[in-house]
Amino acid sequence: MNIGEVSEAAGLPAKTIRYYEEIGLIAPLRGGNGYRRFTEAHLHKLAFIARARSLGFSIEQCRTLLALYEDRGRASADVKAVAQTHLGEIDAKMAELTEMRRVLADLVHACAGDERPDCPILTGLAAPVTGD
Amino acid sequence: MNIGEVSEAAGLPAKTIRYYEEIGLIAPLRGGNGYRRFTEAHLHKLAFIARARSLGFSIEQCRTLLALYEDRGRASADVKAVAQTHLGEIDAKMAELTEMRRVLADLVHACAGDERPDCPILTGLAAPVTGD
DNA sequence: ATAAGGCCTCCAGTCACTGGAAGGTCAAGG
DNA sequence: CCTTGACCTTCCAGTGACTGGAGGCCTTAT
Known part of the structure; x- marks a missing residue:
């Protein structure tokens, strides 16, 4: 081919x-x-x-997985370890995105979105919202 | 400074x-x-x-937000639009990660993780799991 | 003969930094 | 006055995983 x-x-x-x-x-x-x-x-x-x-x-993880795939004497534990590492990475990214989303959604929610200049999104970025 | x-x-x-x-x-x-x-x-x-x-x-979004921040005549709608676009990007990434996580977690769950070579993760990657 | 489409290599660009080399500047201590 | 060390400067190269494009060869059909 x-x-x-x-x-x-x-x-x-x-x-x-x-x-x-x-x-x-x-x-x-x-x-x-x-x-x-x-x-x-x-x-x-x-x-x-x-x-x-x-x-x-990642490409490097793919390289490892391919090597394991082609190694008939592999231990499935080695494969699982790679996959679990990646699962942890996914969870970390999801947690990061979830936190971003939470803060951002609050700001968006608070913004009128009209032709006036006052904007909680901008003031929120200029100084983080505190509990005071 | x-x-x-x-x-x-x-x-x-x-x-x-x-x-x-x-x-x-x-x-x-x-x-x-x-x-x-x-x-x-x-x-x-x-x-x-x-x-x-x-x-x-993104940096370009930051550039836009900064410009809006410094423009006293801005409309909050313009700021909100940028933020909502980004919120959509976050949601898209979360959906992608959620789907990855779902498939990967299934594979990890099915894998014994011992010293034997049989591994559902590898077979799942070699051919996607179908409903058959 | 030529035109279209597939293939080749090589170079540059993406995004948002990050590391490192080579060297100038400044304040304190001997 | 000299040195030491911390701080600052620029410039170049690398990251991950591609992606786009230029310029050119190969193959097949008309």
Whole structure:
């Protein structure tokens, strides 16, 4: 397969696949014309990466997961550890966003949103709201 | 004030303040020795930016908010629009994270996490779980 | 012969910093 | 007066994970 076909099949832009090759995530063959040639195994790997990425795993985590995937002697505990680390990262981001959302929603709620200049959002940013 | 003092007061690294100057967010004065000189007004602006950034506003949104903050003839509706756009971005990210978390937590839950190689996380990444 | 579309490489840009090198400035102590 | 150390300066490069574009080769169809 050429890059266009795997791109379509894996749901990844061709540019991204070239980038993955550049950073050593995949190693497609080359045809006599210089075109990358992909096998089914390459496609599987790319689809694996695409799914891992869509779950938010970093490229380095994907690299680790791929290595574990291809290591028949792996311990599932090692996989689980990577996934749990990532789950923790997701939870941390969610907590951060939740807190942002809470504060921001309060400010938005307090703002009249008309043509007058008075704006609790701006005063809230100029000085944090305290309990006083 | 020198940069170290405002850095301390605004809670922003000196590097970040220099960066903000480079992109035109603030324009400190210069002393004869070439050092940046900051006034109270500069400090206020930096604190404003720091709070907006901590709520997740992008630099460009901060630039807009600062301009509105300094425009006495602003309409609060304009401020509210920026904040609501950002609220929407936060909600979109939260939805994305929530979905990631849901799928990932299922996979983690299904994984024994012992020294055996069988791992639902890896099989789930190799082929998405379908309802079949 | 040519036109369209796919493929190639290389370079630059994104966002918001962050790290580090090389060097100038300032206040205090010896 | 000299040194030490803290503070400041600029400039360059790197982060993560791509993305866009220029310029050019390859293939297939008309």
